[in-house]
Amino acid sequence: MELLKTIFSPLTQIKGRTSIILIVVEAFLALLLWEIVGQNGLIPVPSKILTSVVAIVTSSYFVDNLFSSLTLTFTGMGISIVLALLVSYLSLIPVFAPIAKFIVKCRYLTLTGLIFLFTLLTQDGHQLKLSLLIFGIVPFFVTSLLAIIEAINVQEYELCKTLRMNNWQTLWEVVIIGRLDQVFEVMRQNFAIAWMMITMVEGLSMSEGGLGTMLIKSNKYIDLGTVFGILVIIFALGIFFDFLLRNLRHWLFPYTKIQVKK
Amino acid sequence: MTSYSKNEVLIQVKDVNLSYDKQILRDINFAIHNIVRPGLSQGQVVSLIGRSGIGKTQLFKILAGLIQPNTGTVLVGLEQQPVKAGQVGIVAQNYILFNHRTVFDNLRLAMQHSSITLNDKEKDALINDYATKFDLAEHLKKYPLQLSGGQRQRASIIQQVLTGNKFILLDEPFSGLDALMIDRVIELLLKISTLDELNTLVIVSHDVENSLAISDTAFILARQKDKEGATITETLDLIEMGFAWNPAIRENEKFQHLVAQIKHKI
Incomplete structure (x- = not known):
């Protein structure tokens, strides 16, 4: 009774175990409701989706497609991080600041109109996909990284001055290594954007396969069971990588655990 | 009275004026002398007392060489050179x-560009020595977020001492502390001030009682009638008054009377 009262009271802190029970029960109820109500509908029910997931995962082509998507995502993410970090750090040098500001504004530039330009500039489908992915992620990355830099307390720079560090040493201590944990967090958050974009860019050049290609092909034949099955796999993999990156952050930067506890 | 002498000038503030859209500081002039007591390493503890919003933080930054005044100069050291950032240590109010570094690494970093020339082993030994002296030995491996306010303050002060700076500015060191903690901070600051003859602590605070209790000299920063900008309106030689270097001074009736007077003036 007390538990019921707690979970319906606003601004109440609930313990970890209760929180997990809540998630599991609510997910189970939602799926059960979907299973019952959706029997005669167009959208496949959870049991059918689960059957499709098993069929996709055990199929011979799945591993190749998954590997293709993961390779593209990680390559894109890796290059994007390097570019975004470079632009963000250079933004502290006045001459490079306008470039960073322009890249931030590029968030409002649609990719669709630029596909032709990228096709001309790149040599093959792989390069085209990679370029579009990078072009899509970098502005979001730079925006988040610049927000981190702007939020730095001016007293940290002053402390560096009193510790007799020059401007380059201050940049290294405060901005680069001092904010590496936050860069990692930005990377985790932006991984979601990259993972979401992957299906879109894979549709532009289907020769290499990938989860996006599988999705587009299934969509074409209105094979909704497979479509939803692939969506579930993409969703689950996204959550798995999010979990992995979060734990990797805590492992690499132990002090972030203290911040979470506080 | 304890015998002492005021020798060479260590910090001198000459005609400092600061204004942004309005005048903040006006004609600030004061000097801090090296106080010598026979048989003791007697450092200096000086207070700049003023109410909140008067411009104390701006003066704090000018003294640290972090901002430049519109006019005037701050001269530091026995050579009386214009102050440069890094010559004067600062302990900010929020320590x-x-x-991202452990307490030990924070202290080690302070020694990287220090004026003290030691090898790695000697540096580590010095850190351990200070940590033991100031009850931080068991916290050296912790991150700053794991420390209490008092521990952070101590780590912050030691960090500045390890840079080799003889002059340390402290912004509101008694702010947000309970009575017991204030006594411990006073004890700590007095300990720091007596580590070296030239050690000079400049406390910038609105806490009249505690600032006066720890200081040998106090400067009152206030606005004068019909004049814009804060200036030094009064200098209190607490040694001459018989209030300096007395741990129980806060219980003294005359001292309490002085505190009440200053509170009224600022």
């Missing part, structure tokens, strides 16, 4: 440390 800034690098959160």
